[in-house]
Amino acid sequence: MAGKLFCAKADAAVTAFDDAMRSDLHRVRALRVGHAWSAIGVYTSEILRQWREANPEVLVRLKRVDDPAGGLTTGQSDVAIMRTRTGRCSLHEELLLMEPRVVAVPPGCPLIGRDEVLLRDLAEYPLVINSFSGTTNLDLWEEGGQPVVAVEVDTIDDWQSYIAAGLGIGVTPASTAWMHPHAEISYLPLRDAPAVPVYLVWASNNRHPALRSFIQLARDVVAEGAA
Missing domain, CATH: 3.40.190.10 (Periplasmic binding protein-like II)
Known part of the structure; x- marks a missing residue:
């Protein structure tokens, strides 16, 4: 457990350093999407494909995180895909779909x-x-x-x-x-x-410029698939 915590803190520190070094607005770091094991299931590939077509300048980086909070509280993720609720008032949770x-x-x-x-x-x-x-x-x-x-x-x-x-x-x-x-x-x-609820979760103070666009794309792809 101590090793996992150290790696999480180190990853967050590197991300913070990268953000500090990017003074120009034309270079946006990757949007990190944390998940415990299965991302958004059958919708994952389509979301990544559509994102690459619409936003080729910003990489979406899937990050498997063995963490009940999806890496959000340790700074490893910008948004997380979760199948359990965190119960943290600092995190915004939005139900995306229900899984059998x-x-x-x-x-x-x-x-x-x-x-x-x-x-x-x-x-x-x-x-x-x-x-x-x-x-x-x-x-x-x-x-x-x-x-x-x-x-x-x-x-x-x-x-x-x-x-x-x-x-x-x-x-x-x-x-x-x-x-x-x-x-x-x-x-x-x-x-x-x-059924199991699948949530998109993000910190209310996260300011990644691509966060809202990713959330909307995930909503649209899931809605289209369920139609």
């Missing part, structure tokens, strides 16, 4: 052959949870019908590794299947699981 959930299972799991999977079907399987930046906890299940937590991790890579090894199953937003396919993991729809 899927269950991630290892090879040979009996759930793979079912016509549909419900939350109650998972109670007998051990669960792998990303307790640092994930969206799944035992509150998804009714008391008395909860699965056992096999292991808790803090990165998407470790989460997938334990599931692929057969130590448990995982519940995650559908964007994980899109952004992080895995040869040894099958992602199955969960019919009765509540």
Whole structure:
């Protein structure tokens, strides 16, 4: 944890130095978009494509940050894509979309052959949870019908590794299947699981000149995709 904190502070210091050295308005530093694991899922590539066409002079830099606040409070990000609320009054949160959930299972799991999977079907399987930046906890299940937590991790890579090894199953937003396919993991729809909110979050005092344009583009692309 100490190493992560040091790297975050160092990254923020470098960014602050770059901003101080850019005295001319014609050179705008990259807009840093923090996310924990899956950005904006299926909309990510289209947003980046449209941004490059409309704003070739400003790079959008996706930055995976293992941080519950998306790197905003450490200065690593200008705007973050988050699937949990921060609860910080200094951060502005805007709901962008609602994502369905899927269950991630290892090879040979009996759930793979079912016509549909419900939350109650998972109670007998051990669960792998990303307790640092994930969206799944035992509150998804009714008391008395909860699965056992096999292991808790803090990165998407470790989460997938334990599931692929057969130590448990995982519940995650559908964007994980899109952004992080895995040869040894099958992602199955969960019919009765509540959807996951996806937020755009930014500090109210952030003054990056491209921030508002990026937020509007993300809104437009998601709205067009949902139409």
